[in-house]
Amino acid sequence: MNSRGIGSQVKDSIPIAEFSASGTFGDHDILRRGFTSVKNELLPSHPLELSEKNFLLNQDKMNLSTLRNIQGLHAPLKLQMEFRAAKQVQRLPFLHSSNIALDTLRGNDDCIGFEDILNDPSQSEIMGEPHVMVEYKLGLL
């Protein structure tokens, strides 16, 4: 669980796994990520990519800091605690969880956005290998 604050979780670049000469094909998957280039690693491929990646985090940051200014420290603390508790309710690592408690807390249960229509995670075409994913999640990998 990431125990750092929201501000430090905001990403300002798209991370790509580093090269390792030891693996058979290296860590870089050409099929999925294309040929390597320094520019690709540093700059986002689309102007909206970074802003979309950080959108939820930025919005939370703004709302919680406004809440802190209006109602004091305890209000955002309590809310964040509830969010973290709800985020921990998950299924096994390779199964998709509906996150119903988290959605209800955030108020997403009476909104429809592009994240519900496009690229629905429950209908993702990529499936990970269960054993590898469990080991990765437990930190054994």
Place this chain on the structure above:
Amino acid sequence: MDRDTVPPEPQGGFSFENCLRNAALEKAGGVQGFRSPKARKTGTTIAGLIYKVTGTGRPYGALCQFPSLLTRALSLPSCCGAGVAADAEMTTQLLSSNMELHSLSTDRPPRVITACRFLKQKLFRYQGHIGASLILGGVDPTGPHLYSIHPHGSTSKVPFTSMGSGAAAAIAVLEDRFKPGMELAEGQELLAEAITAGILSDLGSGSNVDLCVITQGGAQILRPFRTPVSRGKRQGRYQYQAGTTAVLTEAITPLRLEVVDETVTAMDMD
């Protein structure tokens, strides 16, 4: 087993995976003759105006749109769109669903300003990459309202407006003859003329004028309201008769093929 076989956490929403690939293809394409698929570009003229508030204080509004991009958001606020057609349609569908959910959770009929704010926030988030310019109109408990919403998220509350590629012609007509408090028939006539001006002056806008009248009781779509121009009819047949061109010489060269190798493979029919 590699870390790389763990797929990234799937996230809903837009996926930018192919952007780099597409950019690389476009750049290299000129060299090898690859042409990316082009979007089909047509034009639109949409316009709207607010007409009479009757003596009993029940307000009415009218919205005229062309072509058939009106997506009804409930029975009250309705929206017509110009710009990228798919974007406008998706956005209005999202608007419609969200307005319905919002009105169910607040247990009140939705207001036009709510729809406007929703659209504005959504479009600003995507910084104009969603190319939907919309005219939103409706009647709610506070009266008739008309908003024009641009792709970057700016909105304006107006008594009449027009958008799309034929907007300049339409707005000229509207600015000349609009008066606040017109009657329904007068308003319809003015809008039809404004759209006709757009049709005649703009190459892309098509041939039909569709109208949508929004009142307190709901929206009524009149399609087609008027067809100012129709496709011309050809005067005669311009095809040549068979045999018009005389054949002067004819030369036939047989292509002789030599059988080099013959193999027969038995196919198992079980």
